Amino acid sequence: MNPIILVHGGAWDIPDDLVESHLKGVTEAITRGKKALPHSALDAVEDAITCLEDDPTFDAGTGSFLNRDGMVELDAVITEGNSLRAGAVGAVKRIKNPIRAARIVMEHCDTVFLTGEGAERFAAHQGVPLCDNRDLVIEREIKRWEGLARQNKPAEDFFKHGTVGAVAVDKEGTLVAGTSTGGTPCKQPGRIGDSPILGAGTYATDTCAVSCTGWGEAIMKAGMAKTIADFVDRGLKAQEAVKKSVEILRDRFSGYGGAIVVTREGDYGSAYNTPRMARAVYAESMKKPEASI
Ligand code: GLY
Numbered sequence: 001m002n003p004i005i006l007v008h009g010g011a012w013d014i015p016d017d018l019v020e021s022h023l024k025g026v027t028e029a030i031t032r033g034k035k036a037l038p039h040s041a042l043d044a045v046e047d048a049i050t051c052l053e054d055d056p057t058f059d060a061g062t063g064s065f066l067n068r069d070g071m072v073e074l075d076a077v078i079t080e081g082n083s084l085r086a087g088a089v090g091a092v093k094r095i096k097n098p099i100r101a102a103r104i105v106m107e108h109c110d111t112v113f114l115t116g117e118g119a120e121r122f123a124a125h126q127g128v129p130l131c132d133n134r135d136l137v138i139e140r141e142i143k144r145w146e147g148l149a150r151q152n153k154p155a156e157d158f159f160k161h162g163t164v165g166a167v168a169v170d171k172e173g174t175l176v177a178g179t180s181t182g183g184t185p186c187k188q189p190g191r192i193g194d195s196p197i198l199g200a201g202t203y204a205t206d207t208c209a210v211s212c213t214g215w216g217e218a219i220m221k222a223g224m225a226k227t228i229a230d231f232v233d234r235g236l237k238a239q240e241a242v243k244k245s246v247e248i249l250r251d252r253f254s255g256y257g258g259a260i261v262v263t264r265e266g267d268y269g270s271a272y273n274t275p276r277m278a279r280a281v282y283a284e285s286m287k288k289p290e291a292s293i
Helices: 016-036 039-053 098-106 114-125 139-151 216-222 224-233 237-254
Strands: 003-012 074-081 085-092 113-115 164-169 173-179 202-205 209-213 257-263 268-272 275-284 290-292
Touching: 003 016, 003 039, 003 209, 003 224, 003 257, 003 268, 016 039, 016 164, 016 275, 016 290, 039 074, 039 098, 039 164, 074 098, 074 202, 085 098, 085 114, 098 114, 098 173, 113 114, 173 202, 173 209, 173 216, 202 224, 209 216, 209 224, 209 237, 216 224, 216 237, 224 237, 224 257, 237 257, 237 268, 268 275
Parallel strands: 085 113
Antiparallel strands: 003 164, 003 275, 074 085, 074 173, 164 173, 164 209, 202 209, 209 257, 257 268, 275 290
16 A cells, blocks of 8 residues: 545635645645655644644634634534545634544544534533634624625635645555534524535545535535545545536536545546645655645
């Protein structure tokens, strides 16, 4: 087995002045994730996503878009394809690293998906410290939120950074996918996007692991992550599978975004139908991680 990890930091119209911070962010995340990679794809994905959640460059964890009430509201999932285990949290407001909470749900809860106050209570009971929502809010997002209310433009026009995710295969061939997001700018409170929904924004089987990014409503309708996995199972190369799904997202669902995929054999790919997608890859056969946007 050739262990591999891929991360993404969102597929959107990332402006020129944010290119450097995005490349730095995905490089740091993959550097963090690869430390655990040879032995544990699960730790690698969790660590990489935690790093992205802590970086306000991205729409996940601290610095996420604000909802209509001016609050951060977060969704995250982690899933291990070989064992078909999964855990997710949705619409949580007091968890700094929802990907860690998602893993706790996967490992300690008898259900797969917890939302809101119930998810927070479960995480706290398992030892996750709860934060104040204001700890997750940054000045840049308050300004964006005020602009959105004032200018009466579609929320898409304010989408300049995005959801984060990671996929990995370790030396045992264990496949893991995870995704974390603050959702869309000025979203309806309580709205949950594609990211934490298995088969929509995230999916893993014993043949591949997938994480998507983009406008969640279209990605959910497309069942995009499952579509990519099905294409891989039907024999498509990883790059063909992800490219075809991104085309379907645009042509059939009028959606935009992107995705990353890795297979058990170590084949991998990424594609997007937006101007840019921040991403990085590291395989044991490489000297160092490669980031691109
Ligand atoms: N893809 C992230 C979201 O729409 O919530």
